[in-house]
Each structure stands twice: as structure tokens, then as C-alpha cells.
Amino acid sequence: MTHLDYQKLEDYGGETRTSRLRALLGTTVNEAWRQFAYTSGATFTGHGVHGSSKITARHGPWTLVLDTHVRRSGRRSMRITRLRVPYVDRSDLRFRVRTAGLLDAFTSLFTGGRVSIGPEFDREFILTSSRPREIKALFSDPRLPFGLAGLPPLRLHVSGGRDILSAWLPPGTAMLYLEIAGVLKNPLAMYATFDVGRVLLDGLQRIGATVRMDPGASF
8 A cells, every 4th residue: 555546536436336225225324435445455444433543544655644523612522533644843844724614704814924825725725834835835836725625624734842732742752733624425525635635735745744654644
């Protein structure tokens, strides 16, 4: 298992034909994820219907892990799909991206550190960083804005150092953290999620924020 290896996206449909009964009842998350891993060359690890199943894929020296997580806010909770990727941190570059909401049209002028990528991207997303020059270089690869635009509502950021999400990481390591609302079962959406991670890693290497080296961290 070295990389995600779709030959043609249209070929996927022939490999996922189900019986009439399954079509009526719907495909479970584990079934969808197992089929995706088999087709893409990734590894599926299942832990039951309510467990934390995951898909693990490699891109060069990096390990990309897709799983689900329950995010709680007060009395409310929702299940999200998340992609996490540790990497060697060479520049302490930090940024955040989230899908824009209805109120952002009125509050965007007061969003500190906002970085503009282009009219279409800026309408759909709020991107913030204290280092806009490097972020613009990272997002200059058109595959990145295009890939994010094709996903459900999301949040993306880099954690590291004293960030609670990365407290377990070895020194000198950061983590890409992408979360998507709901539980993904559509194979094209899952492939797009992994592709965003892959493009980000290549871009971070291109601008000198990381190197092609195993960070020595795993989930």
C-alpha cells in the first residue's frame, strides 16, 4: 500500500453494485469504507457498527488516517469525518480554513488575519493566517481550492506545539486536521478528501514548511 490508486473514477461504479435489498436498506459506513479501501489500495480497520473504524493510506513518507469522531458543543453533538496527517514541521506555519456561513457576509471585514485567495474561494471559505505570503503560495496550486470546494462543510487547520489536539505529537511535528460535517460514504467524496490531504502535503513541502520524511507519529 503506497498510494491511493484509482484508475478511472467511472470504473468505481461497476465495483460497487449491490443487491436490491442492500440498495433499499442502504450501505453501512463499514461496508462503504471497506469497499473504498479495497478499490483505492488503502487499508481499512473496522471496529464494529459503533466503533472507530478507519482508513489508512500512504503518500510518500506520510500516513493519512480517515475516521469519524463525535464533536460536542454544549448539549449538542454531531458526528464528523476527519482526516489527520502528522508531518515534520520546519516552519511553524499555521492556518485555518472553514466553510463560510450566512453571517460571514456581514462580519468578514472584521475577521483578523484573513487571507484572500480569489473571489470564488473567498465567497465559500474563511482562510486565516498570520503569514499570508506563504499561505498564498500554498494555495497557488489550483487543485487545492478546487478540492476543498467539492467537499461538504468543513474545517481545516494545522495543529502543533502547545495545541491540545497535538499534545501527543513528537517535538518538531505538526498535524493537518480536516473535519467534514457528517459521515462520508460517497466514494468520490472520500477520494477527494484524501486528495486534499495529498495536495496539501506536497504544497507544504514545496514552500519549505515540511520535508519528505516520516514524522515518527501514528494513530
